[in-house]
Structures are given as structure tokens and as C-alpha cells.
Amino acid sequence: MSEQAHATTATYLRIAAILVMITLIEVGIFYVPTFQAVLVPVLLVLSTVKFALVVMFYMHLKFDNRFFAFLFGGPLLLALAVVVSLLFIFYGAVRLRTGV
């Protein structure tokens, strides 16, 4: 894949509009009591969509050589594994200590 093929200005504007709309939805559901039960998973999904849109279109990973995606995706997955592992280790230790 070429390093040069990027999105058009119209695509950039559409992505910006989508990002703003998702942010408005995030803030909106934060204030709606009905959504409190599903707030965390919904916010995580919406945040992931925003993250992916910026990385794929503004950082051009969708159009660039796949090796760049590997250079970014590998450490990103490792960082995610660190976050999940630490949460399991810490909350597992707390559960063992408190018995709850």
C-alpha cells in the first residue's frame, strides 16, 4: 500500500462531524439516569470508535503501509494487556485480602 494515499478534505470534515456527535452522545448519556446501568460499556465502545476513527483517518493508518499499523498496534495491545493485568492483579489481591 502506498504511503501517500490519504483521505480527502470532505472525508476529514465528515470524520470531525462524527467525532463531535459521538462526544455529544457520550456527555448526553452521562447525564441520563436511565443509562447508568450500561454507562461504562457504552462509553468504552464510543471511546474506542473515536480512537479508531482518529487513528485510521487522521493518522492515515487505514491508507498507509501495514507495517506502521504493526508498529503502533503491537505496543498498543501490550499497553492494554498491562492495564487489564494490573487491574486483575490489584483487585484480585484486594478480594483475597478482604474475602469479598
Next chain:
Amino acid sequence: MTHATSMGLDSRKMAFWAFIGSECLLFGSLISTYLVYKGRSQVGPFPHEILNIPFTSFSTFDLLMSSLAMVLALAAVQRGDMKQGKLWLLVTALLGLVFLGGQFWEFSHFVHEGLGLTTNLFGSTFYVLTGTHGAHVTVGVIWLLTLWVQALRGKLGPANAMTVEITGLYWHFVDVVWIVIFTVVYLIQ
């Protein structure tokens, strides 16, 4: 001047993606620390007492728009439209400055409310995480203003588009980190 690797890819861009990968690990560790200590503060102020969602939503909007301005700057430089390129580079830097001003106001307000770096676990992890991000934004703004001055002096053109693209990679990375921080710190309390 080309900087191609044996894979035919620009070596500066490849090195910068590797750097961004290492930054993922830095912010991953800071976000982990924040999450591990979340809800463990023994004394206030607590997050729900002082975090200002409408204000931070504006900061998020500001940073998202700066990312748009950055890609428009890159597109303009790539097609040789330096008038637009200079304009969008300046807009990106100014939006970054607005974000930093907002963060300065937020930190000042929190300190006034009694939340210092060593007040509680929330204060320590919050200031280190968002402060590290703010330091990255500061570096980005200085970088952007440097490019803008180069453009004003006629030393930036389509031949240097890769320099602008790499600057853009850094700026967008700072934006995606904020996307995560906004959700994890501000919205999931």
C-alpha cells in the same frame, strides 16, 4: 531529501511510529495507575465533587477540532497551498493553547478547592496522568509554532510535507490519548 528504508518506507516516519508505540506504553502505565487507585482515596476532594464535565467537554471538542485543523494543514502543504497550510498550522497551535489554558484553569480551580498533588490518591494519579498529557500538548504547540514560523520564512513547502505529517502524527496521538482520558477519568467516575 529522501530517507527511505530497505522496505521503501520513510525511515523518519517508521521511527516516529515506533516512538508513538512506546508512548502507548507510557500512557498505558499511567492510566493503569489511575484505575488501580480509583475510588481508594481516604479523604476528599473526590472526583464527583470537583470534576467539571461541561468544561472538559469543551476542551475535548477543542482538541478534536485541532486534529481536524492539523489534517487540513497537512493536506494544504501536500498540495503546495502554503497560504492555507500556514493558516491551519496556526489554528492547530492556537487550539492547543486554548486546551492548555483550560487545563491551567482546571488545575488552579482544583488546587483552590483543596486538591493538591499529595492530598489523596485521586490527586496524585489525576495530576500525574493529565499533567503528563498536558506536557505532551505543550511540546506539540511549540513544535507547531516552530513549523508555522518556518512556513512564514518560506522554509516549509511540499518538499517538507513529511515533516508536517510527522508533526500531525504526534498531534493526533495526543488527541487519542485525551479521548481515552476523557472517558476513563471524567465520564466513568
